[in-house]
Amino acid sequence: MLTFNQYLDMVNGAIARLQYPEQPARLYEPIAYTMDLGGKRLRPVLTLMACEAMGGKADDALDAALAIEMFHNFTLLHDDVMDRADRRRGKPTVHCQWNDNVAILSGDTMLTLATQLMTRARRFDLLDLFNRTAIEIYEGQQLDMDFESRDTVALDEYIEMIRLKTSVLLGCACKTGALAAGAGDDDAQALYRMGVDLGLAFQLQDDWLDVWGDPVTFGKEIGGDIANNKKTFLLINALNRATGEQATLLRQWLDTSSERHDDKVKAVTAIYEQLGLKELAQDEIARYSRRALQWLDSVKMGNDAHEAFAALINRLTRRDR
Amino acid sequence: MLTFNQYLDMVNGAIARLQYPEQPARLYEPIAYTMDLGGKRLRPVLTLMACEAMGGKADDALDAALAIEMFHNFTLLHDDVMDRADRRRGKPTVHCQWNDNVAILSGDTMLTLATQLMTRARRFDLLDLFNRTAIEIYEGQQLDMDFESRDTVALDEYIEMIRLKTSVLLGCACKTGALAAGAGDDDAQALYRMGVDLGLAFQLQDDWLDVWGDPVTFGKEIGGDIANNKKTFLLINALNRATGEQATLLRQWLDTSSERHDDKVKAVTAIYEQLGLKELAQDEIARYSRRALQWLDSVKMGNDAHEAFAALINRLTRRDR
Numbered sequence: 001m002l003t004f005n006q007y008l009d010m011v012n013g014a015i016a017r018l019q020y021p022e023q024p025a026r027l028y029e030p031i032a033y034t035m036d037l038g039g040k041r042l043r044p045v046l047t048l049m050a051c052e053a054m055g056g057k058a059d060d061a062l063d064a065a066l067a068i069e070m071f072h073n074f075t076l077l078h079d080d081v082m083d084r085a086d087r088r089r090g091k092p093t094v095h096c097q098w099n100d101n102v103a104i105l106s107g108d109t110m111l112t113l114a115t116q117l118m119t120r121a122r123r124f125d126l127l128d129l130f131n132r133t134a135i136e137i138y139e140g141q142q143l144d145m146d147f148e149s150r151d152t153v154a155l156d157e158y159i160e161m162i163r164l165k166t167s168v169l170l171g172c173a174c175k176t177g178a179l180a181a182g183a184g185d186d187d188a189q190a191l192y193r194m195g196v197d198l199g200l201a202f203q204l205q206d207d208w209l210d211v212w213g214d215p216v217t218f219g220k221e222i223g224g225d226i227a228n229n230k231k232t233f234l235l236i237n238a239l240n241r242a243t244g245e246q247a248t249l250l251r252q253w254l255d256t257s258s259e260r261h262d263d264k265v266k267a268v269t270a271i272y273e274q275l276g277l278k279e280l281a282q283d284e285i286a287r288y289s290r291r292a293l294q295w296l297d298s299v300k301m302g303n304d305a306h307e308a309f310a311a312l313i314n315r316l317t318r319r320d321r
Numbered sequence: 322m323l324t325f326n327q328y329l330d331m332v333n334g335a336i337a338r339l340q341y342p343e344q345p346a347r348l349y350e351p352i353a354y355t356m357d358l359g360g361k362r363l364r365p366v367l368t369l370m371a372c373e374a375m376g377g378k379a380d381d382a383l384d385a386a387l388a389i390e391m392f393h394n395f396t397l398l399h400d401d402v403m404d405r406a407d408r409r410r411g412k413p414t415v416h417c418q419w420n421d422n423v424a425i426l427s428g429d430t431m432l433t434l435a436t437q438l439m440t441r442a443r444r445f446d447l448l449d450l451f452n453r454t455a456i457e458i459y460e461g462q463q464l465d466m467d468f469e470s471r472d473t474v475a476l477d478e479y480i481e482m483i484r485l486k487t488s489v490l491l492g493c494a495c496k497t498g499a500l501a502a503g504a505g506d507d508d509a510q511a512l513y514r515m516g517v518d519l520g521l522a523f524q525l526q527d528d529w530l531d532v533w534g535d536p537v538t539f540g541k542e543i544g545g546d547i548a549n550n551k552k553t554f555l556l557i558n559a560l561n562r563a564t565g566e567q568a569t570l571l572r573q574w575l576d577t578s579s580e581r582h583d584d585k586v587k588a589v590t591a592i593y594e595q596l597g598l599k600e601l602a603q604d605e606i607a608r609y610s611r612r613a614l615q616w617l618d619s620v621k622m623g624n625d626a627h628e629a630f631a632a633l634i635n636r637l638t639r640r641d642r
Contacts, residue, residue, distance in 0.1 A: 027463040078429060082422040101403040101466060104425060105459055108399060108432065112455045115436055119448055127440055127448075134433045138426055142348040145422060 001052055001304040004045060004312060011044040011069065014062055030094045030106040031113070034073050037089045042316070043169060044069040047177035049312075050191050053305035056181025064126055064176045067117035071130070072169060074110035075137060077103055082145065125179055133172040140164025152239070153231045159200065167199025187299045194295035194309070201288035201317040207232040208281045209319075211269055223265030229254050233284070234277050238268075241275045289317040322373055322625040325366060325633060332365040332390065335383055351415045351427040352434070355394050358410045363637070364490060365390040368498035370633075371512050374626035377502025385447055385497045388438035392451070393490060395431035396458060398424055403466065447497055454493040461486025474552045476561070480521065488520025508620045515616035515630070522609035522638040528553040529602045530640075532590055544586030550575050554605070555598050559589075562596045610638040 002010075015035055020028040044065035051061035079085075080093040081103045087093060095103035111134075118130045143161040147153045174195035178188040210225045211234060225232050242250050253268050272278065292313050296306065323331075336356055341349040365386035372382035400406075401414040402424045408414060416424035432455075439451045464482040468474045495516035499509040531546045532555060546553050563571050574589050593599065613634050617627065 021460075024460055024463040024467055026467060027460060078425055082425060100421075104399055104403060105463055105466075108429070109456065109459045111429065111432055112452055112459070116452045116456075119445065119452065122445055124440065124443055128437075131433055131437045131440065135430065135437075138430045138433070139342075139345055139348060142345040142426055145426075146345055146347060 001049075001302065001308055002058070004049075004308070007045045007048045007058065008041055010048060010058060010062065011041045011065060014066055015069065018066070026098065026102055027106055027109060030077075030098055030102055031110055033097070034077055034094060034106070034110070035070065037073075037091060039073075039089060041069060043072055043173040046170060046173040046195060046312075047180075049305070049308060050174045050177030051181045052177075053299075053301045053309065054178045054181035054183040054187065054191075056177070060121075061177045061180035063117050063120040064180055065173075067114045067130065068169065068173050068176065070110055070114035070117060071134065074107050074114060075141070077107040077110065079141060081107075082141075121180065123179070126176055129172055129175060129179070133168050136164045136168045140166070140168075147231050150231075153236055155233070155236050155240070158231065158233060158236055162203040163196060163200060166203045167196045170199035170202070171195035190295045190299045194292045194299075194313075197288045197292035197295060198313055198316065201285045201292065201313075204233050204281060204285045204288065205317055205319060207234055208278075208285065211272060212278060223261070223269070226265045226268045227261050233281060234272055237277055237280060238272055238275055241277075242271065246271060246274065285317050289313055292317075322370075322623065322629055323379070325370075325629070328366045328369045328379065329362055331369060331379060331383065332362045332386060335387055336390070339387070347419065347423055348427055348430060351398075351419055351423055352431055354418070355398055355415060355427070355431070356391070358394075358412060360394075360410060362390060364393055364494040367491060367494040367516060367633075368501075370626070370629060371495045371498030372502045373498075374620075374622045374630065375499045375502035375504040375508065375512075377498070381442075382498045382501035384438050384441040385501055386494075388435045388451065389490065389494050389497065391431055391435035391438060392455065395428050395435060396462070398428040398431065400462060402428075403462075442501065444500070446500055450493055450496060450500070454489050457485045457489045461489075468552050471552075473560070474557055476554070476557050479552065479554060479557055483524040484517065484521060487524045488517045491520035491523070492516035511616045511619045515613045515620075515634075518609045518613035518616060519634055519637065522606045522613065522634075525554050525602060525606045525609065526638055526640060528555055529599075529606065532593060533599060544582070544590070547586045547589045548582050554602060555593055558598055558601060559593055559596055562598075563592065567592060567595065606638050610634055613638075 018032075018035065020032055022028070047061050047065035047068060048058040052058050076088065077094055080088055081095045081100055085093055086096050091097075093103070094106060098106075115127075115130070118127055140161055140163070143157075144165055147158070147161065171192040172195070175188045175192035178191045183191075207225065210220070210222065210232070213220075213222055215222045224230075225235070229235070238250060239247075250268065250271050253264050253271075256264050293310060296309050296313070339353075339356065341353055343349070368382050368386035368389060369379040373379050397409065398415055401409055402416045402421055406414055407417050412418075414424070415427060419427075436448075436451070439448055461482055461484070464478075465486055468479070468482065492513040493516070496509045496513035499512045504512075528546065531541070531543065531553070534541075534543055536543045545551075546556070550556070559571060560568075571589065571592050574585050574592075577585050614631060617630050617634070
């Protein structure tokens, strides 16, 4: 078993070795640009770790790991078009650097390239899992967009949305590595559940960091969700819990235009804190994190593999960026 | 061997039986809407015909045929976003009926649904062909967009673009049916080449109909390519052949704004006719059509199957709509 950073090096090395045709340049340059932007590479590392934890060789899962990372980057590329996001990882997004059409078509190409990578292992179980997960992710993205235009979103609807949009791909990454190593269905499924719970903790942590994170270490502006009235775990709980004057105040701030960005972020954060949401969210993150660790415990693997996963889960769900 | 219309009924029946989840409605309704718009269904019918011509049962190729039709409709959906097309088959396009984001995400979903359909046969050769063809089609679409902003396009570049954007999917449709029937590599490849040549003839016929077609039977406005200075087989040849005053006149019309639509279409059509392009294009269509028939002749199949393909090639390359 290697360390996270050693698997990360394997992934980054393999991504650097990916070759794209030279022409048409406006099709392939945005793909290379997107793949070279970096990022945590969490999903492909999970695949390699799960593969080795279940007795396989990381090399045997490398194409599948790349497929999942390519797919993930395709979803980011198209999401950025849909969200009109200007920047990603400190650089202009593809639709800003080129244009919308280039972003749409390069994204389509990345999806098929990802499918080709996933097909290389000649395993229909991997391909079925990959395709099914892709469909769930589109459903999650559509729900996320639907929620924007809705007045209220229930907490369980929100959790289901982030499960689909974010978590199932982490589950898929873990299960793919396990299956590539020849693990049995029960173990593979337990690692899938581990990945999903890790993903839920991870996304709730993202909601939390958007409010209480350190802008320098988090690397994004703080309060973006509040400014945009995004129906996160925090806002949904706040709307459920606030009563009387607090509820009125919260509603007033939601109706306040984004010109008063700093005041709004400060005021809504204060309401969240009065409602005990800082601790509630941490408890919920800890709960999903514990559940992920329980799924991990249910799978027989070497001590070093178990420790590596446990350390990763703890690190990711207590992260500050 | 059934008739074209009987295979068409099989395809339309299978499309009508496709089930989509009810939620999220804004993800799946545009997919059902797109698949129900109709169209020639040429590609899936070719797959079923090729399968039966090579001794298979059409049913065995039905999922693959649907995969190809779903993929084709996905490309139309995303192309319509990129081209800002308002209408398709007499109805509003998805991005007009809903919005761009819905069109992007529903299209992504259709691509994965198509891949799932193609995966059902558990044949990696079919899947590899499908993925490789998809990549070629994206390359063709990118070249088509690149050509718009270029001053000149060579004839062989144009032919290569339409080969990628349009023809390889017809080749893929034929080869997929042949492979599903268990045909040998040589026969499957000959039917692929037949499909590609048919596709080239088909696209050149489209260029021709845009100028000399009957607007009623063609179902589209005549002269759209001329009005938009689209670098078709005709315009590229006209620019190559026109000299002296004729060349000057052609250049002037290309610089004329689209406000003088009718005058421009009339004048450029006249130049095309003076240059003999009406006949040149027909000769070229006939040449590709003959090549398709030669590839057909090279494959051993029953008389009725041979006749059905030959009739289809003749009908499609002499079509008026």
